[in-house]
Each structure stands twice: as C-alpha cells, then as structure tokens.
Amino acid sequence: xxxxxxxxxxxxxxxxxxxxxxxxxxxxxxxxxxxxxxxxxxxxxxxxxxxxxxxxxxxxxxxxxxxxxxxxxxxxxxxxxxxxxxxxxxxxxxxxxxxxxxxxxxxxxxxx
Numbered sequence: 001x002x003x004x005x006x007x008x009x010x011x012x013x014x015x016x017x018x019x020x021x022x023x024x025x026x027x028x029x030x031x032x033x034x035x036x037x038x039x040x041x042x043x044x045x046x047x048x049x050x051x052x053x054x055x056x057x058x059x060x061x062x063x064x065x066x067x068x069x070x071x072x073x074x075x076x077x078x079x080x081x082x083x084x085x086x087x088x089x090x091x092x093x094x095x096x097x098x099x100x101x102x103x104x105x106x107x108x109x110x111x112x
Contacts (some may be wrong), residue, residue: 037107040096044108047089054082 061075093108100107 040107044089044093047085051082051085051089052077054085056084 058075058078060077062072063075065072065075096107
C-alpha cells in the first residue's frame with residue numbers, strides 16, 4: 001500500500017507538475033500539526049495551572065510556618081522552583097512559536 005502526503009500548491013498549474021495518480025490517498029501535515037498543537041496547548045495550560053498551584057502552596061507554607069525555619073525554607077524553595085518553572089514554560093511557548101513560524105505551521109491553537 002502506498003501513502004502519499006499532499007503538498008500545498010501541488011500540482012501546480014504554472015509549473016506543469018503532474019497530478020497525483022488516481023486513488024492516491026492524500027492528507028498532509030495539516031492533520032498532524034493540529035493534533036500536535038492540541039497536545040502542546042494542553043501541556044502548556046496544565047503546566048501553568050500546576051505552577052500557579054505550587055506558587056500558592058509555597059506562599060501558604062511560608063505564611064503558616066509559625067516560626068518553623070524548616071517549613072519556611074521548604075515554602076521558599078517551592079516558590080523558587082515554581083517561578084523557574086513558569087519561566088521555562090514561557091520560554092518553551094516562545095520557542096514553539098518560533099519553530100512553528102519557521103516551518104509555517106501554527107502549533108499553538110489558542111494563540112492566533
């Protein structure tokens with residue numbers, strides 16, 4: 001069984017390229033890009049929600065430490081890692097945007 005992907009602009013009337021043989025399945029990378037985009041959207045949203053949860057939990061640990069230095073330090077570490085995580089999430093967001101722009105594919109569906 002042969003599988004062919006359609007290429008945007010193929011067949012091109014101007015260049016005289018021949019059309020695909022009759023019965024050749026076409027699809028393209030559009031469907032795969034949408035599926036990957038949905039997974040990336042879900043991963044970014046879930047990561048941001050989790051990082052905000054850790055920010056809140058770290059802040060609560062610090063506020064309710066009651067003078068316990070170990071619990072305060074644990075909350076401070078949680079806050080630090082949550083902030084670093086948010087920075088990594090946003091850097092990956094911009095990196096995905098740049099890579100998608102390079103290949104001409106919008107991988108971030110919620111960012112049009």
